[in-house]
Amino acid sequence: MLIGGVAPGVAAAEERSEKSQSSVAESVLERFTLAYSLQPGEKIRYEVTHQAKTKTRIRGAEEVSQVHTISQRHWDVLPSSTDGEMTFEHTVDSVEMTQQQGEEDEIRWDSQSGNEPPSVFSLVAEQMGKKLATVTINTHGHEIKREDHAGSKASLGMGTLTLQLPEEPVAIGQSWTVPHEVKARLENGEIKIIKIQERYTLEKVQTGVANLSLRSEPLTPMRDESVRAQVVQQLSNGEIRFDIDNGRMLSKQLDWDETVIGFQGPNSLMEYRARMTEQLVDDVQRTAKRN
Incomplete structure (x- = not known):
């Protein structure tokens, strides 16, 4: 008897062959280990640019605020007594800031200008110039210990100082998620915890550099637009380049493009447009030899 014009034995053999080929294909997929490798004595420098425009309309009154910041920061990598752990001190060296609120005059300041x-x-x-935090991480970028010395811990959706890398090698197209929580205040004054996960996907690897995509995914339903208006700055989509060979992030770009309608009454509106870029500065300095 033929099944679809193919003898049962032949059909079964073809099915086994297809499954075998699929299994082999999966087993030979190249996988990549994404891991930090910071060496004691290194001074790793980054330039961070953040620009944002927020437009709100409440009871017919519209206001636009804009900010633009360029900062230079660095990590001083310290000796570590534990294998698989790395400790660094985070310092912001300089900043150029611009802010404008509504019809008010633009405010500018450059920390290197010498002006008040x-x-x-x-x-x-x-x-400026002070240690903001001393952070100990493992090779996957997970914080083992953190001591904050100064400054705010607000992240604006930028996450922690380091990337949360997968614990196992990953193939191109594979994803992993990192959960976190943000707080929003309800109209009655209560605090609501919003659960969010960041989904990372390895898009491609070229000449030792991994290209990752990042997307924030809310897990807690947000039916109240006033809550969503407080959370949108924590939701970002972006792209990251990670140096597999040297074990550090090369660049990151995060984008926000959100509109919330009815967050303070039926005719209210909030638009939030922003971009944050972080770029490794090439002239990495080392004050001690690599081990």
């Missing part, structure tokens, strides 16, 4: 900072930037000015 406007009051709105006074807290930032106090942090």
Whole structure:
């Protein structure tokens, strides 16, 4: 008897062959280990640019605020007594800041200008050149220990200082997720915990550099638009380049493009457009030899 014009024995053999070929294909998929490799004595420098525009309309009154910041920061990598762990001190060296609120005059300040900072930037000015945190991570970028010395821990969706890398080697197209929580205040004053996960996907690997995509995915339903308006700055999509050979991030770009309608009444509106880029500065300095 023929099944679809093919004898049963032949059909079964072909099915086994297809499964075998699929299994072999999966087994030979090249997998890549993404891991940090920071050497004691290194001074790793990054330039971070953040620009954002927020437009709100409440009861017919519209206001636009804009910020633009360029900062230079670095990590001083310290000796570590534990295998598989790395410790670094995070310092912001300089910053150029611009802020404009509604119809008010634009406020500018460059920390290297020698000028007194406007009051709105006074807290930032106090942090220049100081250790903001001492952080210990494992090879996957997970924080083992963190001591904050100064400054705010607000992330604006930028996450932690390091990437949360997968614990196992990954193939191109494979994803992993990192959960975290943000807080939002309800109209009655209560605090609501919003669960979010960041989904990373390995898109491609070329000449030792892994290209990753990142997408924030809310897990907690947000039926109240006033809650969503507080959370959108924590939701970002972006691209990351990670140096597999040298074990560090080369660049990151995160984008926000959100519109919330009805967050303060039926005719209210909030639009949030922003971009954050972080770029490794090439002239990495080392004050001690690699082990």
